[in-house]
Amino acid sequence: MLKKILTAVLFIALAAGTVYSWQRVDFSRKTAMFFQVVFGDQTSMGGPGGRPPMGENRGGDMSRQQPPNGWQQGRGSQGAPSAALSPRVGDENGNAPDFGQRQPGGRPPGGGGPGRGPGGNVSLGNVAKYTVIMAFFVMFTCLLDRSLRKLSRSRRTC
Amino acid sequence: MKLNTFKFSHNFLIVVVFLLLMDSKSFFGLWFHEIAGLTVCALFILHMVLNWTWIKVTTLKLFGKIKGKQRLNYFIDIVLLVCFACILISGMAISKIFDFSWLGFDRQNQMFYRSMHSSFSMIVLIITGIHLGLHWNWVLARFKRSKEEKTSC
Numbered sequence: 001m002l003k004k005i006l007t008a009v010l011f012i013a014l015a016a017g018t019v020y021s022w023q024r025v026d027f028s029r030k031t032a033m034f035f036q037v038v039f040g041d042q043t044s045m046g047g048p049g050g051r052p053p054m055g056e057n058r059g060g061d062m063s064r065q066q067p068p069n070g071w072q073q074g075r076g077s078q079g080a081p082s083a084a085l086s087p088r089v090g091d092e093n094g095n096a097p098d099f100g101q102r103q104p105g106g107r108p109p110g111g112g113g114p115g116r117g118p119g120g121n122v123s124l125g126n127v128a129k130y131t132v133i134m135a136f137f138v139m140f141t142c143l144l145d146r147s148l149r150k151l152s153r154s155r156r157t158c
Numbered sequence: 159m160k161l162n163t164f165k166f167s168h169n170f171l172i173v174v175v176f177l178l179l180m181d182s183k184s185f186f187g188l189w190f191h192e193i194a195g196l197t198v199c200a201l202f203i204l205h206m207v208l209n210w211t212w213i214k215v216t217t218l219k220l221f222g223k224i225k226g227k228q229r230l231n232y233f234i235d236i237v238l239l240v241c242f243a244c245i246l247i248s249g250m251a252i253s254k255i256f257d258f259s260w261l262g263f264d265r266q267n268q269m270f271y272r273s274m275h276s277s278f279s280m281i282v283l284i285i286t287g288i289h290l291g292l293h294w295n296w297v298l299a300r301f302k303r304s305k306e307e308k309t310s311c
Contacts, residue, residue, distance in 0.1 A: 123185070130283060138288075
């Protein structure tokens with residue numbers, strides 16, 4: 001019984017961690033972009049002023065063309081200037097923001113970006129997100145496999 | 159070293175290196191990402207060679223009488239192989255450390271290859287999780303056997 005409870009708790013924790021990691025990784029946006037590039041859906045890439053796919057020149061007035069939100073801002077940005085360019089904003093009392101706190105529209109702490117050196121940086125925090133996602137799918141498949149096996153066994157005995 | 163122990167450590171190495179590869183900038187930068195990426199591809203080929211008997215037998219029996227789980231495993235492995243190939247090709251196309259221009263990749267399509275690389279890596283992450291889950295009994299058996307061997311010693 002205790003084993004079952006522990007498994008359920010672990011599964012719920014992994015599921016919550018996966019949802020959180022999924023949002024941080026922004027998988028859906030990346031995949032959506034890939035399909036937009038593949039199928040050439042320019043209208044959904046930022047409206048009428050959307051950026052054309054690479055290697056394709058639409059011509060005309062280039063100054064009117066705006067990139068879609070978050071496309072050129074680097075990872076973790078949401079259309080606003082990145083943290084490297086925008087001043088860090090403190091709270092209403094004038095206190096400086098905490099170190100590592102994510103700024104609106106800026107890069108996540110410890111995230112990748114052109115400001116980081118070419119090598120020598122070891123940050124396992126980012127790897128943890130992917131580990132949680134993989135662990136969730138391992139556990140999900142494992143539980144599904146076991147329950148299906150139990151079901152087929154019970155059917156056989158009947 | 160016994161074959162199963164070698165297989166286990168080899169598979170463990172693939173998973174660890176693959177997880178470190180997921181973020182190109184967080185673990186020793188791009189040079190590690192590219193070198194380790196090519197190494198994982200080599201390890202992946204070795205993984206297929208080590209399990210060649212299973213691949214051969216299942217391919218021959220695929221349209222005959224075969225267990226549903228085995229068929230699912232085979233299908234997942236095929237998808238994994240295709241996705242790995244896509245990651246490798248797109249990785250070569252956007253490579254900055256190594257020069258793969260002799261393969262004739264179109265430098266104009268960098269955005270396409272970049273998004274293809276990240277999308278397929280996420281798909282591979284999920285499928286690898288499913289693949290591991292389907293082989294979890296083997297992993298547990300390896301753990302149990304190594305424990306038994308230790309106690310018997």
